[in-house]
Amino acid sequence: xxxxxxxxNGRKMSGDCEDRTLLVHFIREKLGLTxxxxxxxxxxxxxxxxxxxxxxxxxCSILAVQASxxxxxxxxxxxxxxxxxxxxxxxxxxxxxxxxxxxxxxVMAAVDMINRHGGALDEETxxxxxxxxxxxCTGYHNIVKAILAANAEMSASRQAAE
Amino acid sequence: xxxxxxxxxxxxxEAASLFAGGAEAQYVSGGMTLIPTMKQRLAAPGDLVDLxxxxxxxxxxxxxxxxxxxxxxxxxxxxxxxxxxxxxxxVCRLAGMIGDPHVRHMGTIGGSVAxxxxxxxYPAAMLALAATIVxxxxxIAADDFFTGLFETALEEGEIVVALAFDAPExxxxxxxxxxxxxxxxxxxxxxxxSGNVRVAVTGAGSDGVFRQGDMEAALSANWSTxxxxxxxxxxxxxxxxxxxxxxxxxxxxxxxxxxxxxAAG
Ligand SMILES: Cc1cc2nc3c(=O)[nH]c(=O)nc-3n(C[C@H](O)[C@H](O)[C@H](O)COP(=O)(O)OP(=O)(O)OC[C@H]3O[C@@H](n4cnc5c(N)ncnc54)[C@H](O)[C@@H]3O)c2cc1C
Ligand code: FES
Ligand code: FES
Numbered sequence: 001x002x003x004x005x006x007x008x009n010g011r012k013m014s015g016d017c018e019d020r021t022l023l024v025h026f027i028r029e030k031l032g033l034t035x036x037x038x039x040x041x042x043x044x045x046x047x048x049x050x051x052x053x054x055x056x057x058x059x060c061s062i063l064a065v066q067a068s069x070x071x072x073x074x075x076x077x078x079x080x081x082x083x084x085x086x087x088x089x090x091x092x093x094x095x096x097x098x099x100x101x102x103x104x105x106x107v108m109a110a111v112d113m114i115n116r117h118g119g120a121l122d123e124e125t126x127x128x129x130x131x132x133x134x135x136x137c138t139g140y141h142n143i144v145k146a147i148l149a150a151n152a153e154m155s156a157s158r159q160a161a162e
Numbered sequence: 163x164x165x166x167x168x169x170x171x172x173x174x175x176e177a178a179s180l181f182a183g184g185a186e187a188q189y190v191s192g193g194m195t196l197i198p199t200m201k202q203r204l205a206a207p208g209d210l211v212d213l214x215x216x217x218x219x220x221x222x223x224x225x226x227x228x229x230x231x232x233x234x235x236x237x238x239x240x241x242x243x244x245x246x247x248x249x250x251x252x253v254c255r256l257a258g259m260i261g262d263p264h265v266r267h268m269g270t271i272g273g274s275v276a277x278x279x280x281x282x283x284y285p286a287a288m289l290a291l292a293a294t295i296v297x298x299x300x301x302i303a304a305d306d307f308f309t310g311l312f313e314t315a316l317e318e319g320e321i322v323v324a325l326a327f328d329a330p331e332x333x334x335x336x337x338x339x340x341x342x343x344x345x346x347x348x349x350x351x352x353x354x355x356s357g358n359v360r361v362a363v364t365g366a367g368s369d370g371v372f373r374q375g376d377m378e379a380a381l382s383a384n385w386s387t388x389x390x391x392x393x394x395x396x397x398x399x400x401x402x403x404x405x406x407x408x409x410x411x412x413x414x415x416x417x418x419x420x421x422x423x424x425a426a427g
Contacts, residue, residue, distance in 0.1 A: 002168065018165065019165070019166050019167055019168040019210070020163045020164070020165055020166050020200075022163075022197075022201075041201060041202075042198065043194070043197075043198040043201075043265075044342075044343075046262070046264060049264055055267040056263055056264045056267060057264050057267050057268050058264045058265070060201075061193060061194060061197045061198055061201075061268070062193060062197065062268065063168060063193070063197065063210075065168040065170075066168070066193065066212060066214070109263065109264070112263065113263065129263055131261075131262035131263070131344065132261065132262025132263055132264045132265060133262075
């Protein structure tokens with residue numbers, strides 16, 4: 001057994017688990033944050049994507065003990081007090097989801113790619129950045145539209161702030 | 163997944179002693195190969211020694227044309243290294259083609275080289291660049307390191323600490339990705355350093371990564387795609403599987419070599 005301590009969505013949280021417990025199971029079952037999904041057992045679908053120390057990772061392919069001591073952001077941590085994150089809002093506006101199963105992972109991947117590319121995102125880049133996220137419903141088209149729209153809005157508000 | 167005992171090493175020597183004291187111990191770096199394998203119960207290390215937090219295994223150092231990449235450096239860090247891009251952009255581009263963004267944030271160059279998957283990308287670069295694999299015990303030339311499918315010259319408990327090479331005058335990599343797995347169905351890395359040309363092929367050989375001698379000779383005489391057009395690739399010894407047979411891969415070797423050459427300029 002191990003004691004795992006993480007800063008999750010800004011709050012310090014800890015729990016006991018077996019060394020073999022996957023981070024995604026720790027998040028869902030120990031921390032009760034069930035927004036992060038498990039969509040495959042081959043590390044390919046991306047439904048489990050969270051941010052570990054600010055970077056998108058597959059929480060189904062990391063042990064909770066490997067992550068101990070880190071800062072974690074899950075889908076529950078994106079929205080402010082009552083306000084959706086601009087990426088979440090854009091998914092709503094542009095119909096970027098259907099069943100919603102892949103959506104938490106796709107949104108976390110989208111926030112990560114927008115952070116890394118700092119405004120310089122085009123359709124081709126978005127599509128290749130989505131390599132690690134599989135969606136069985138949308139055909140990706142509206143996902144791409146939503147990410148580009150959120151990116152434009154976020155860069156505009158960044159520029160306004162400068 | 164079977165039960166395991168996790169240990170986080172703070173130094174290379176601590177990692178080696180934790181490994182020696184463990185039962186059926188295995189190292190874990192990014193875990194992007196090992197954890198999925200453990201999930202499938204195809205690996206069951208009794209003790210797991212984490213190398214990801216060892217300071218000596220981090221960072222990219224460039225001294226003139228000499229490049230040293232710490233084994234725990236992630237694919238994303240290599241892809242984004244502007245310093246490395248000034249001397250050997252082909253390696254940055256290769257790293258950016260591995261898996262997907264989330265895999266690249268965790269997976270490491272040391273883990274990839276130690277694992278020597280026959281369809282992995284880095285082994286082709288290391289072999290074509292005549293890299294030195296720096297371990298906890300010695301230095302191994304890439305030519306002696308990759309010994310077969312998932313096989314390397316590493317001894318039990320030996321740790322890859324860094325990868326070192328001289329940046330070549332020209333280098334390029336081209337990969338035909340398996341669209342589902344993202345691994346190379348065939349990848350070719352070409353490098354030219356002081357007139358010496360090396361061509362390494364991954365994803366295609368039944369024994370893993372290999373050098374394509376005929377292409378090396380042709381490109382040494384004439385660094386151009388015309389020279390490659392004259393080379394016949396023997397399908398003997400190439401992989402046949404549901405994704406493509408040996409003849410198909412033999413053709414891919416040639417096409418990827420031409421694209422790699424075009425990328426090298
Ligand atoms: C969805 C997906 C897609 C992928 N696509 C590609 C691809 O397109 N191309 C590609 O090349 N790879 C691909 N990979 C594999 C990925 O690149 C891995 O990161 C890499 O193969 C292993 O690196 P790691 O740090 O994750 O190693 P780990 O999984 O931690 O370890 C792998 C093996 O190496 C050993 N090991 C690790 N580090 C060391 C060390 N420093 N010294 C000695 N032994 C060590 C471990 O004991 C283990 O046996 C993919 C993986 C996934 C999950
Ligand atoms: S659950 Fe499918 S990649 Fe993590
Ligand atoms: S919305 Fe259903 S899987 Fe993506």
